[in-house]
Amino acid sequence: MSAVIYHCPFCAEEDLRPVEEPRGAWHCVACARVFSVTQHRVETGGIPGRLREEEEVGR
Template identity: 50%
Template sequence: MSERAAPFYCPYCGEENLEPLAETGAWFCHDCVRSFSLKFLGVGAPQTRKEIPR
């Protein structure tokens, strides 16, 4: 995630007591004592692959 897009809640416990970790882009939750990072994958629905008939 970019610096402009910050999580509002911890994905594990749902609390808002988050702190950014150095320059790694990771976050630390003080309530459940977990570290996590988020990755933006894109906008829109994923493309489905068509099966090859046999």
């Protein structure tokens, strides 16, 4: 899954351009790095609202 990235994770600049290779990567014009960001999953066990709901259901 690929998403739009708004800031470079290395220098925080916003001038990013998509590149063809590697697929889903971005080129930061300011620091010349090519990078990609991957999200593997959302860890639902640590969401504070969900913990509260589980406590209330368990009562």
